[in-house]
Amino acid sequence: MTRLQSAFAKPHAAFVAFITAGDGDTAANLDALVAGGADVIELGMPFTDPMADGPAIQSANLRSLGAGTTTADVLQIATDFRARHPDIPLILMGYANPMIRRGPEWFAQSASDAGVDGVICVDIPPEEDQALGPALRAKGIAPIRLATPTTDAARLPHVLDGSGGFLYYVSVAGITGKQQAATAAIEEAVGKLKAATDLPVAVGFGVRTPEQAAAIAAHADGVVVGSALVELCGEFGKDAPAKLQELTSAMVSAIKAAKV
Amino acid sequence: MNDTPPNSFKNQPDDRGHFGEFGGRYVAETLMPLILDLEREYRAAQADPAFAAQFDDLLEHYVGRPSPLYFAERLTEELRKDAAPGHGAQIWFKRDELNHTGAHKINNCIGQILLAMRMGKTRIIAETGAGQHGVATATVCARFGLPCVIYMGAEDVKRQSPNVFRMKLLGAEVVPVTSGGATLKDAMNEGLRDWVANVHDTFYIIGTAAGPHPYPEMVRDFQSVIGTEARAQMLTRAGRQPDLLIACIGGGSNALGLFHPFLDDADVKMLGVEAAGHGLDGDDHAASLLGGAPGVLHGNKTYLLQDEDGQITEGHSISAGLDYPGIGPEHAWLKESGRVEYTAVTDDEALEGFQLLCRTEGIIPALEPSHALAAVAKRAPMMREDEIICMNLCGRGDKDIFTVAEKLGVEI
Numbered sequence: 001m002t003r004l005q006s007a008f009a010k011p012h013a014a015f016v017a018f019i020t021a022g023d024g025d026t027a028a029n030l031d032a033l034v035a036g037g038a039d040v041i042e043l044g045m046p047f048t049d050p051m052a053d054g055p056a057i058q059s060a061n062l063r064s065l066g067a068g069t070t071t072a073d074v075l076q077i078a079t080d081f082r083a084r085h086p087d088i089p090l091i092l093m094g095y096a097n098p099m100i101r102r103g104p105e106w107f108a109q110s111a112s113d114a115g116v117d118g119v120i121c122v123d124i125p126p127e128e129d130q131a132l133g134p135a136l137r138a139k140g141i142a143p144i145r146l147a148t149p150t151t152d153a154a155r156l157p158h159v160l161d162g163s164g165g166f167l168y169y170v171s172v173a174g175i176t177g178k179q180q181a182a183t184a185a186i187e188e189a190v191g192k193l194k195a196a197t198d199l200p201v202a203v204g205f206g207v208r209t210p211e212q213a214a215a216i217a218a219h220a221d222g223v224v225v226g227s228a229l230v231e232l233c234g235e236f237g238k239d240a241p242a243k244l245q246e247l248t249s250a251m252v253s254a255i256k257a258a259k260v
Numbered sequence: 261m262n263d264t265p266p267n268s269f270k271n272q273p274d275d276r277g278h279f280g281e282f283g284g285r286y287v288a289e290t291l292m293p294l295i296l297d298l299e300r301e302y303r304a305a306q307a308d309p310a311f312a313a314q315f316d317d318l319l320e321h322y323v324g325r326p327s328p329l330y331f332a333e334r335l336t337e338e339l340r341k342d343a344a345p346g347h348g349a350q351i352w353f354k355r356d357e358l359n360h361t362g363a364h365k366i367n368n369c370i371g372q373i374l375l376a377m378r379m380g381k382t383r384i385i386a387e388t389g390a391g392q393h394g395v396a397t398a399t400v401c402a403r404f405g406l407p408c409v410i411y412m413g414a415e416d417v418k419r420q421s422p423n424v425f426r427m428k429l430l431g432a433e434v435v436p437v438t439s440g441g442a443t444l445k446d447a448m449n450e451g452l453r454d455w456v457a458n459v460h461d462t463f464y465i466i467g468t469a470a471g472p473h474p475y476p477e478m479v480r481d482f483q484s485v486i487g488t489e490a491r492a493q494m495l496t497r498a499g500r501q502p503d504l505l506i507a508c509i510g511g512g513s514n515a516l517g518l519f520h521p522f523l524d525d526a527d528v529k530m531l532g533v534e535a536a537g538h539g540l541d542g543d544d545h546a547a548s549l550l551g552g553a554p555g556v557l558h559g560n561k562t563y564l565l566q567d568e569d570g571q572i573t574e575g576h577s578i579s580a581g582l583d584y585p586g587i588g589p590e591h592a593w594l595k596e597s598g599r600v601e602y603t604a605v606t607d608d609e610a611l612e613g614f615q616l617l618c619r620t621e622g623i624i625p626a627l628e629p630s631h632a633l634a635a636v637a638k639r640a641p642m643m644r645e646d647e648i649i650c651m652n653l654c655g656r657g658d659k660d661i662f663t664v665a666e667k668l669g670v671e672i
Contacts, residue, residue, distance in 0.1 A: 048572040049445060049557060051452045052288045058439055071569045096286055096556040101570030123286045123556065127276065131286075131556070148290040150459060155293060173290050174457035 003089035003117050004142060004165045007039040008200035012256045013217035016202055017248060018093065018226035020044035020060035022069025024233045024240055026077050027084075032241035033229070034085055036248025040202075041081070042120070042224065045074050045094030052122045054177035056227040059234055071098055075114045082115030091144065091165070093120040096131065104135035111141055118142035118165040126158045133162050142166075147193055149173045149181070156196050166200040166222060167193055171207075177227030180206035187219045194221075210254035217258035225251060269523035269599050272590060277473020279593035285472040286556045290456045295559075299474045301379050306481075311374065318370050319485060322403065325367075327486075328355045329493035329650075335620040336640070343641035351640055352502065353653040354490045354518060357625065363655035364486060364514045365396035369465055371482035373400040376463035383458065384408045386465045387451040389416055389444035389510070390581035390628075391423025392655060393467030398432035408432040411450040413443035416580055423659055441574045444584045448558050468511025469588035472559030476588050483517025490650055491521050502650040504639065505530045508631040509602070510546070510581050512588035514654035519600060529601070532591060533635045535577035536604035546575030547604040548587040549595050562589040578607035578663065579627035581655070609634040611667055614657065626655030627663065 007014045017038040019029055023046075030041060046064035050057060074092070081090055092099075092111060099107050099121055111119060119141055124132050126145065136143045142165030150173055151159055160167070169189060171181040186203055193201045203216045204224025213223045232243040272279040277299075285295055305311040319325040332351045340348030356364040376384060384406050388394030394410040401408035410427055414436040417424055427434050440446035455464045469479040494501055505522060507515035509532045522528045537545035545551055548563040555564040557572060565573045565585035575583040594600040605613075613633030617625050625633060632651050640649055657664070665672045 047570075048440060049449050051449045051558070052290075052456065054453075055439075062440070065571060097564070097566065097572070098570035101555065101566070101568070122288050123559070125285065125287060125289055125292045127285050127292070131284075131561075146289040148288075150290050150293045152293065159289065170290065172457075173459055175453045178457070 003087060004040070007089050008166060008221050010039065013220055013258065014039035014200070014202065014222035015213070015248070015252050015255055016040040016042055016204070016222050016224040017229055018042040018044060018224060019229055019233055020046055020057065020064050021074040021077050022046055022064035022067055023060045023230070024237055027080060028241045029233060029244055030081050031084065032245040033248050034088055036245040037252035038248050040089045040091065040222070042091045042093050042226070043074070043078060045071070045092055045098055047095040047098055050095065052175055054175040054227060056177045056231050056234070060230045063234065075110050078114035078116055089117040090115060091118040091120060092116050094122070096121055096123045100131055104132045107132070108135035108139040108141060112139040116141060118144045120144045120146070120168060126161065129162055137162070137164070144168055146170050149189065153192070156193070160197050160199070163199065166202050167197055168224065169193060169201055169203045169220070170205045171203050172205050174205070176205055178206055180212055183215045186216060190219045210250045213251045214254040214258040217255040223251070223255060269597070270520065272593060273473060273477055277477070279476070279590045280596060282554070282561050282592040283473055283476055283589035284561050285559065286561065287472045287559045288456060290459065294459045295472050302375060302474050302478055305375055305378055311378070314374055315371055319367065323360045323366050323370065324358065325485065326489040326493070327358050329353070329490060329497060330355050332621050335617065338616070338620050339637055339640045340645070346645055347641055347643065348645055349503070349640045349643035349647040349649045351636055352648060352650045354486055354650060356486055356514065356652060356654045357629070357656035361396045361399050362658065363392045363396070363626065364483060364517060364652070365393045365467060366399065367485055367517070368467070368479050368482040368513060369396040369400045371478070372463070372465045373404055373406070376465070377404065379463065381461060381463035382406065383462045384465055385411065385451055385454050385462055386467060387411045387444065387447040388467065389413070389447070389584060390579065391416070391420040391427065391659065392581060394432070394434070395423050395426045395430070397465050398427040398430035401432060402430045409454065410434045411437050411447040411454070413441070413447045414438045415442040416444065416447070419580055419663070420659065443574065445572065452558070467513070469513040469516050469590060470511045470558060470560055470562065470586060476560065476590055479513050480516045480520055480590060483513050484520045486514065486517035486652060487519060487521035490518060494650065498648060501525055501528050502648040503527070503529060503643065504647070504649045506533065506632050506635050506639070506649060507652040507654065508533045508582065508628045509587060509591060510535070510584050510628065511586070512591045514652050516588060516590055518652040523599060530599070531635060531639065532600055532602045533631045534602060534604040535579060535582035535631055536606045537576040539606055540604055543573065544576040545604065546577040546583040546585070548585060549591060549602045550604050554592065557586050560589045562586050562592045578610060578667065579631065581626070581628045582631065603635060605631050605634040611664065613637060614664060623653070624657040625653060626657045627660045629654050
């Protein structure tokens with residue numbers, strides 16, 4: 001089994017934790033997420049123009065770039081994480097331009113060398129897969145795609161074709177960190193997605209509390225939390241690790257207790 | 261649906277919205293179904309004579325088309341003074357600055373709002389830099405009674421206060437964008453964020469021939485009225501087609517509008533003029549083609565101002581309408597194919613072009629086409645007297661008098 005498959009084979013839904021690389025002491029923050037029980041780490045690659053993100057993650061991107069974070073730094077953070085945590089799956093999430101700047105093959109090779117398991121590229125839909133997908137698949141890196149409330153049944157097979165790792169269900173039509181969809185709507189959407197694919201389905205966007213995480217965990221294979229964690233990085237700076245571990249532990253406990 | 265020959269320059273984009281390696285649909289999944297829907301609706305509108313009839317009617321009676329084609333006699337004579345004997349091309353202007361709202365932007369806004377209503381959308385959003393596209397969008401929204409939200413970088417709100425007031429008079433809500441560098445690209449990011457959250461009822465009127473497919477093609481088509489008219493007018497007035505077309509380029513919609521109908525006229529050369537700001541040797545310019553590199557931003561692959569890591573850098577130009585760090589993907593393709601030549605002129609050269617036109621022709625141009633004027637002033641003396649330059653005078657300069665006064669050290 002791959003690291004991602006193992007993470008989704010546990011008796012409870014996987015907790016997928018997102019923070020932005022280079023926003024504070026990223027190594028310490030990542031270790032705190034792992035200590036708190038995160039099953040999958042999603043590491044954001046900072047970009048000047050994060051079009052799909054709300055204010056929390058926009059600010060994290062600007063803080064990171066303002067601190068001088070480069071693509072080389074992000075890859076080094078991934079490499080070091082892999083050395084410290086050989087079994088925790090690590091995903092890079094970001095936008096197309098920084099990923100393809102030196103060519104998709106360069107990026108896929110570098111990510112592979114850094115021990116990255118999957119890549120989520122927000123602005124490469126299936127229609128533009130050739131821009132990055134073939135290079136990732138050639139290196140055994142899972143191209144993780146997004147499905148949204150606007151992805152209808154006719155379109156879903158295109159989204160699934162060539163995707164890997166897990167399917168990321170964006171529960172609201174909107175940007176990160178805003179309101180959450182009703183649990184009933186999520187349950188229905190996840191049911192349809194799971195009927196169409198063998199890939200695990202993780203749900204994100206707007207998940208802020210352990211209660212919300214537990215409600216999603218009752219139906220989905222994974223719960224993604226980003227903005228709530230990123231806000232802690234922004235608010236507490238070098239003191240963020242303790243806060244990150246605390247929130248992660250609470251989320252993971254709630255997920256484990258969730259009734260499936 | 262193309263009836264052009266296979267080797268035509270008018271065959272782009274392909275059915276996936278690609279102009280060669282450029283263009284495409286690089287958007288988040290939430291927007292993808294909407295983009296596909298927009299394309300279907302646009303194809304249906306193209307095939308519907310009633311859509312074209314309504315578009316043409318509004319352009320004639322509301323916008324004031326056709327815009328005149330004007331022979332700039334005194335400017336031509338002025339530029340012949342320093343030319344070699346027998347040199348100094350005739351300079352003609354396509355006068356899109358005489359359109360309602362003072363620029364070419366309205367052509368596209370009319371087309372897009374008709375499409376929005378056809379699709380049953382009830383809310384309009386747009387981004388604006390200098391404010392011209394914002395004003396044009398607010399204008400058509402007032403005309404058709406649709407609510408309108410304009411995203412504008414907070415810096416631009418300060419620099420372009422007369423246009424902000426115009427938009428408000430027209431009933432639009434102007435939202436200052438403070439994220440990032442608080443300029444046009446950040447306004448576009450915010451427009452996309454709004455759209456992604458309101459896809460069910462909202463239509464995004466993009467102001468230039470950029471963004472995800474089908475926008476670059478659609479905006480080009482709506483703006484092509486400029487070149488289609490110019491072709492017919494040139495034939496009537498001069499008995500032949502021009503030797504050189506010149507237009508300024510920010511995102512590139514006015515240039516494509518003029519160029520596109522001429523692309524297969526092998527004898528017609530074309531020159532696109534980017535903003536060189538303080539000079540191409542530094543970072544303070546907005547010349548994406550001459551000083552940038554291919555990348556992906558705002559839904560399309562094109563030339564971008566960016567660093568070695570693919571982070572987008574801020575453009576600079578005296579003209580707020582040109583300081584966008586990208587360019588329409590069709591220009592990227594036209595550059596690589598060699599069909600169109602691209603150059604750049606500095607802030608100072610544009611300012612000279614601005615004053616030259618004021619003095620010689622009694623026309624106050626916008627700072628955007630002042631860049632094209634600077635290029636005209638360089639090229640005309642190198643061409644023969646019997647040769648013809650047709651330049652798109654795409655905007656008038658009322659909005660820019662404060663910027664120009666400040667640059668010239670005049671208090672008003």
